[in-house]
Amino acid sequence: MDKSKRFFLKGAGALLAGMSAYQATRASEHSSPASQRKYALLHDENRCIGCDACTQACREVNQVPEGVSRLEIVRTGPHGEYPNQTYHFERQSCQHCENAPCVNVCPTGAAYKDPQTGIIKVDEWKCVGCLYCIAACPYKVRFIHPVTRAADKCDFCEQTRLSKGELPACVTSCPTQALVFGDLLDTQSGVYQLVRTQPVSRDKESLGTSPKLFKIRAAKGEVIL
Amino acid sequence: MSRLPLLVALVSLLSWLPVQAKESSSAAMSEIHKSPCMKCHKRNGTMQGIHGNSDLTVSCVDCHGEKQGHPRKASDLVVFNAATPAETQVKPCIECHDPQALGTLEWTHNVHSNKVSCSQCHQLHPTEDPMVSVTQADRAAMCQQCHQSKQD
Numbered sequence A: 001m002d003k004s005k006r007f008f009l010k011g012a013g014a015l016l017a018g019m020s021a022y023q024a025t026r027a028s029e030h031s032s033p034a035s036q037r038k039y040a041l042l043h044d045e046n047r048c049i050g051c052d053a054c055t056q057a058c059r060e061v062n063q064v065p066e067g068v069s070r071l072e073i074v075r076t077g078p079h080g081e082y083p084n085q086t087y088h089f090e091r092q093s094c095q096h097c098e099n100a101p102c103v104n105v106c107p108t109g110a111a112y113k114d115p116q117t118g119i120i121k122v123d124e125w126k127c128v129g130c131l132y133c134i135a136a137c138p139y140k141v142r143f144i145h146p147v148t149r150a151a152d153k154c155d156f157c158e159q160t161r162l163s164k165g166e167l168p169a170c171v172t173s174c175p176t177q178a179l180v181f182g183d184l185l186d187t188q189s190g191v192y193q194l195v196r197t198q199p200v201s202r203d204k205e206s207l208g209t210s211p212k213l214f215k216i217r218a219a220k221g222e223v224i225l
Numbered sequence B: 001m002s003r004l005p006l007l008v009a010l011v012s013l014l015s016w017l018p019v020q021a022k023e024s025s026s027a028a029m030s031e032i033h034k035s036p037c038m039k040c041h042k043r044n045g046t047m048q049g050i051h052g053n054s055d056l057t058v059s060c061v062d063c064h065g066e067k068q069g070h071p072r073k074a075s076d077l078v079v080f081n082a083a084t085p086a087e088t089q090v091k092p093c094i095e096c097h098d099p100q101a102l103g104t105l106e107w108t109h110n111v112h113s114n115k116v117s118c119s120q121c122h123q124l125h126p127t128e129d130p131m132v133s134v135t136q137a138d139r140a141a142m143c144q145q146c147h148q149s150k151q152d
């Protein structure tokens, strides 16, 4: 091994040791279970009308430039014959995986899970733009932000709304209340109640990612029995 | 001699320009306004929109139906407002406008088909149908005029 590489590895080792110590202190700081939250979002496809108010609100509130998006409503259809046709609308955004592949592959720690909220976040200044997370995310929702040049995606409006005690922009903009946001650890929350009582499903659960974007599937879809 | 084609081009360009302005003012003169309906419906009847174009040869009765006993006795005239069932209002529109083609152009046509009348969004009589210039935000706001959750 040549000298420069050895130096680099030694440095990296020191850096890693430093980082893990830092993470340990951070974790112990927030170790009181009372302050823990596990934010989740539910999209009721039966209520969704595909109006795109949510995608527009997300873009506006979070200053998401044209060409990239944190949220998309994917439309499939029409199903059926005129004049009784329907469409199916599916929400595509970060699933805030409990076991997040984007976090697992990030070499700098820029992609991380906030222990306070369970939100998967990005530390812009740590992101080196290596695109590992974008390749690893099974839901294809990450992108490089054209302005910050760092990886970006839905953060449940943590910076723009939650920090002010407000609900996410997409949730408040939805005219049909198809979106329900809340804390899964709060048994009184609407999202907890719905997840417990409704036939919810999650995308690509078999991958073991434990996503926190729940969906109530549309009764009318591609497969009509 | 070589300047002639240039001159012709210029003249034709100049003559083309005022045509645009003339079109709307001449809408009142188009064939549709020679209809006997206009004897009474001068004010509310003028067709300034594209359907008034004489080349389309659309007449009042094509959309509103035959006069029958109107105005004194019964008639099946179609009035494009909330009092008329949507299906009745949509019928004359789809005589010319293929529902499938409309759906391809804008998917919301498909889900509203004969359940919401065309006139609830579109206006034919004014010079320009307001739907031609809606922005994305206008569009989402329009959905909400009907699709508002009753909860809360």
Ligand code: SF4
Residues within 6 Å of the ligand: A093, A094, A095, A096, A097, A100, A101, A102, A103, A120, A136, A137, A138, A139, A140, A141, A142, A153, A209
């Ligand atoms: S959906 Fe993708 S970006 Fe979001 S937490 Fe999961 S792996 Fe990461």
Ligand code: SF4
Residues within 6 Å of the ligand: A057, A058, A059, A062, A070, A071, A093, A153, A154, A155, A156, A157, A158, A168, A169, A170, A171
């Ligand atoms: S929670 Fe916020 S960032 Fe995430 S999709 Fe909704 S509006 Fe966009």
Ligand code: SF4
Residues within 6 Å of the ligand: A047, A048, A049, A050, A051, A052, A053, A054, A055, A073, A089, A173, A174, A175, A176, A177, A178, A179
């Ligand atoms: S705002 Fe609500 S109804 Fe409209 S597309 Fe988004 S989730 Fe669906």
